[in-house]
Amino acid sequence: MHRKLLILGSLSGFLAVILGAFASHGLEKVLSMSELSTFEVGIRYQFYHTLLAILCGSISALSEKSKNTIFYLILIGMILFSGSIYGLATNNLSAFDFKTIAWLTPVGGIFLISSWLVLFFNVLKMKKK
Template sequence: MQDRRWWLGTALSGALVVVAGAFAAHALEGQLTPRLAAAFETGVRYQAWHTLALLAVLAWRGSVCLPGQRLAMGLWAAGIALFSGSLYAMALSGATRLGMITPLGGVLLIGGWLALAAALLRAPSRA
């Protein structure tokens, strides 16, 4: 199976989205300041959207494999780790200085979308 590791990582990211969302809704309810709770929820939301984007590109790669798709996926995976991961860590630890990492993750997420756009622009029109 092509991209087996990507499929596995994406499936695990999807599972983590559900776990993190349930954890925020039940175990963390009332335990965090509103600002930290919102940060945690933002991490969940961005991870969910980018996990769906990974699924879409993986499915697309099954029929049309373009240079640049893996770069986009790699940037998204790193962006999820840094963006959502820093928000989760900040909310759970209260160490707001971890929020300095979040923008770097955001830049990686944006870079993934730009890499995908570049891949599409370089692709033959039938792709």
């Protein structure tokens, strides 16, 4: 499972850099400052959880079950949270009204928060040397 977390982290980081460059060099002409700021929030949280995936993939003390749980919480959370934010920020560029699925943002946030809690409780269970 550590491999999956590292793949998730590296792929997510790759996509976040591309999305950041796209926002800076392509979207700034078609989005308002508020929409661009919203888009950047999605990128920022994607990066935070990219680093979390890499960290968790690198911690040998985490059980495979915990790594598996964290993997899915981060993956689903990033898709729902950052993905919905990207959609909402670019809503005026699409025929689809992303406001109808805005409720996915807090659901994704719950998944992301849960990934941190799983890590926290696993750290608490670690034995002191």
